[in-house]
Amino acid sequence: MDTITIKDIARALNLSTSTVSRALRDSYEINPETKRLVTEYAERLNYRPNPIALSLKENRSRVIAVIVPQIANNFFSQVINGIEAVAYNRGYHVIIFQSHESYEREMLTVQQAVARKADGLLISLSSGTLDVTYLRELQDKKLPIVLFDRISAQLDSPSVSADNFAGAFAATEHLISSGRRRIAHLTMPSHISVTQERLAGYRAALEHYGLAYDENLVRYGWFGQDEVEPLVDELLTYAPDAFFAAGDRLTLGCLGALKKRNIAIPDDVSLIGFTNSTVADLLAPPLTTVEQPALDIGQVAAEQLINLIEGKQKVPQPNSIKIPTQLVVRASSM
Amino acid sequence: MDTITIKDIARALNLSTSTVSRALRDSYEINPETKRLVTEYAERLNYRPNPIALSLKENRSRVIAVIVPQIANNFFSQVINGIEAVAYNRGYHVIIFQSHESYEREMLTVQQAVARKADGLLISLSSGTLDVTYLRELQDKKLPIVLFDRISAQLDSPSVSADNFAGAFAATEHLISSGRRRIAHLTMPSHISVTQERLAGYRAALEHYGLAYDENLVRYGWFGQDEVEPLVDELLTYAPDAFFAAGDRLTLGCLGALKKRNIAIPDDVSLIGFTNSTVADLLAPPLTTVEQPALDIGQVAAEQLINLIEGKQKVPQPNSIKIPTQLVVRASSM
DNA sequence: TTGTATGCGTTATCAG
C-alpha cells in the first residue's frame, strides 16, 4: 500500500514540500504557474492528502462518531441515515459504533472515538449506562456531544428525541376513546429516558380521562430476545382490555405472544405500539402504531452537533429538542 | 480536548520519551523500577497511546472497514454483528460505511477507508457497481480485501456468501413438491451475484423436475421503495401458482402486494422468500423462508480478512466460501 | 514567491 505523498510531488517537480503544500492548499502567495504545475501533477497521480497526518497535525478529523446500542434495529439504522445525510453535505464523515447495550463497551467505544480524534460524538445511551460522568468529563474537555433518543438529564448537552410524552399520551387517549379501560403498558428498562417519558404520557392520559393508574398493569422488559412472553402472561392475569407497547421489539413480541395464546386483536384486547417497523402494514391484524421520526431525529442531531463543533452555538440553541411522533391508525386494528 | 501523551509522562518523571515508551511497551532492556514508576503513573493518569500517531508511524491502524450497501437492512446489520464479534476479540476495530447502492459513494467510501489506513476491507458490492477495477487496483497494492454476499468473479479475492444456489434449489423444489407448476421468480438486479446464483438454483430445480423455464415468470426489481407492486402485477398476468421472492424486501413487498389484491396465500398462490426477517413468524399468513446465515457470513468473512491481513494465508484458503442456508417451513404456509 | 525548520505522538536506531 504505497501512497503518493506531498514529498513525492516535491521531488518530482524540484520544489520544496511547503511549496507543494501551499499550491495544493490554495494558500496565499504562490506563483500561478507553479500552482498549475503542482495541481496538475497531483491530479495526474491522483494525490490524496493523508487524513491521518492531518489529524495528527490539526488535532481534528472531520469525523463524527455515532454510538448506538445496536444497528440491527429499524429505528437506529434510520437515525443513522438521517445523520449521514446531513454530515455528508457538511463535509463530515460518519463512523458508526455499537455499544451492544453495555456500559463497558460504550465507554471503550467512546474512548476509541476520542482517541481517533472524532470531532464530536452523537450518542444514544446503552441500557446498561446508568452513570454518564465519563461523558461529562469529556464534555469538560470541550468535546462536543449531542445525545439522541436515549438521553440523560445528568448531562448538560443538547439532546434530540421524539416527543415521547405526547406520543404516549395520544396512543393512550386513542385506546381510551375507543372504550378501553384497563390498558396494560409494556415498556423498557425504567431508567431509560424514553421509558420514563412514555410512561409519563400514559399516566397523564389516564389521569386526564379519570382512569386510575394501576401498577399491576405496567411491566418493564429488557432487551433480551424472549423476554416479552412471560411479561405478557403476567399482565394477562390482570385482565387488561388493551396493550400499549412502548418499543419496536416489545410491540412485535407482544403481538407474537398474543397470537400464540389465541387472543384476538382487537376483539379480546387492543394493541398499539411504539415502533418504526416498516412491516406494520403487513402484520395481521394491522397494528395501530406510534411512528418514531427516526430520520428527523438523525438529521437534527447531526445539525446540532456540527453547529457545536464549528462553534456556531453563539445563536443560543434549545437544549432539548422534541420531534413530534405520528399516530398511524390502521384499519380494523381497534 | 487535551490528551495526556508520553511526553507529559516523561517530563513529570524526569525521563526521556524513549524510556517511557519502552517502559510502556514492555520492551527489552528496562529497569524494573523505572518501568513500575512509568506504568503506575501512566495508569494513574489514564494514559492512552494516540492511535493516530501510531497509524502514521506504522502505516496501519488495526481497523477493518466494512462497506455495505445499506445498514437499514436485517441481513446486513446481522452480518455486521458477526464481523464485530470476530474482529473484536482478535484485536481489531470495525468501522462501518454505507455505499447507499451507489458506485460513486462506494468508491469514495473505499478511498476514505484506505486513506485512513484501514488494514483491510470487507465489502458487499453496491447494486450500482458493475466494474471492480478500482478494487483490483487496491488489491494490487496489497490491500487485503474480502467480498461477502454480493461478490464478483471479476475480483480474485476470497469471498463469503450464502449458498444461494442450494437455497434457491431447495425453495423451488419445495414448491414443486407441493404441487406448484408455474412458479414466478421475483429477484434483484440481474448483474448482482446473489441474483444470478438464486436464479440458477431456481432453474436447476425446474429442470431437475422436468418443468420448463419461462422467462415471463421472472422479474428483476431494484432497490427502490415501491418497485415491487407493478412487478407482481405483471407476473400475475401469467397466472403463476407460486411466488419465489429472492430477497428480504422483495418478500415483504410481494406479500403486501398480494394481500392488497386479496390473493389468498396459500390457496391462490404459494409464497416463499429469501429473507432474514425476524418478523416472519408474525406475518400473516405464515411464510416459508430461506433463512440467510447472516451471522456466520460475517464471522467467516472477518476471519478470512484478518488471516489475510496477518499474513496467515500460507495455509491455502478456499477462495470462495459458501455458507448453507436453511429452509424454514411455517405451518399452513404452502 | 519559495525554501527551511519545526511540531503533532510515537517508536526504532544508534550512541552513550
Next chain:
DNA sequence: CTGATAACGCATACAA
C-alpha cells in the same frame, strides 16, 4: 539501562 535523534505526512512561522 537510558537518552538523543530521526522518521511517518502535513502545514505553517519564519527566513531568504
